[in-house]
Amino acid sequence: MPRPLPENLDLSRLPRHVAIIMDGNGRWAQRRGLSRIEGHKRGKDSVRAVVEASRRIGIEYLSLFAFSTENWERPRREVDALMSLLQRYLRTELHRMMKNGIRLVAVGDLRRLPPRLQADLEATVQATRNNRDMTVVLAVSYGGREDIVQAARALAQAARDGRIDPERIDASTFAAYLSTAGIPDPDLLIRTSGELRISNFFLWPLAYSEIYVTDTLWPDFREAEFYQALIAYQQRERRFGRVPAERERERLRVAR
Numbered sequence: 001m002p003r004p005l006p007e008n009l010d011l012s013r014l015p016r017h018v019a020i021i022m023d024g025n026g027r028w029a030q031r032r033g034l035s036r037i038e039g040h041k042r043g044k045d046s047v048r049a050v051v052e053a054s055r056r057i058g059i060e061y062l063s064l065f066a067f068s069t070e071n072w073e074r075p076r077r078e079v080d081a082l083m084s085l086l087q088r089y090l091r092t093e094l095h096r097m098m099k100n101g102i103r104l105v106a107v108g109d110l111r112r113l114p115p116r117l118q119a120d121l122e123a124t125v126q127a128t129r130n131n132r133d134m135t136v137v138l139a140v141s142y143g144g145r146e147d148i149v150q151a152a153r154a155l156a157q158a159a160r161d162g163r164i165d166p167e168r169i170d171a172s173t174f175a176a177y178l179s180t181a182g183i184p185d186p187d188l189l190i191r192t193s194g195e196l197r198i199s200n201f202f203l204w205p206l207a208y209s210e211i212y213v214t215d216t217l218w219p220d221f222r223e224a225e226f227y228q229a230l231i232a233y234q235q236r237e238r239r240f241g242r243v244p245a246e247r248e249r250e251r252l253r254v255a256r
């Protein structure tokens with residue numbers, strides 16, 4: 001039985017895109033005298049819980065920072081364990097993605113992944129590409145700066161080949177060269193484990209996202225806290241660099 005939704009969660013005002021930095025697996029494990037890998041295993045259960053909760057309430061896009069370009073520097077054993085966990089996740093979740101209409105998109109430097117994981121990722125992306133109910137964006141071997149650099153390189157190449165006029169490059173042209181092209185910018189970024197950093201995640205797409213940070217470690221972050229983050233988001237006023245809507249209306253009244 002799914003738990004009842006919180007009464008103060010307004011399903012008509014959900015963020016369209018939620019992005020998550022899933023942090024704190026290592027600390028969760030160390031506090032229990034377990035290996036860091038146990039923390040990642042438990043973190044996989046939180047991934048499943050948050051994907052299911054998002055699908056249930058109608059979030060359109062959910063992005064998960066599963067492995068950063070910097071994570072390659074971790075001990076070999078931990079990197080290998082994370083790669084196998086991702087692979088196992090793809091294999092066990094495919095039927096659920098198909099049943100629930102979930103499309104999987106992968107962003108990052110996928111060529112660095114072990115060939116078997118690359119193949120599974122590609123197969124899952126292909127198998128789910130026509131699913132329409134929700135999109136899960138998996139950021140693997142992803143770095144925000146690296147994505148901006150590869151976009152700049154591709155644009156420079158296009159300009160050199162005469163396919164694009166440098167004078168006409170604007171923010172939307174640039175965004176079309178990022179690996180996140182076609183995905184709306186996140187409305188809400190959630191980061192677990194209390195760190196106040198972006199950590200080279202979606203640098204460009206996060207320009208105007210609301211940020212919610214919780215001290216809860218990722219393996220303990222489940223459905224109930226996810227809803228709390230959405231409720232906190234609904235209490236924010238998003239201005240995108242403009243003045244608050246009500247103050248602007250007041251200003252116009254006074255000026256008249």
Ligand code: FPP
Nearest residue numbers: 022023024025026027040043044047066089
């Ligand atoms: C950060 O915790 C987490 C990661 C580097 C990996 C995230 C991976 C998972 C949640 C598991 C599998 C993912 C999927 C999509 C199935 P940390 O190790 O940096 O924790 P710490 O800061 O406490 O050391």
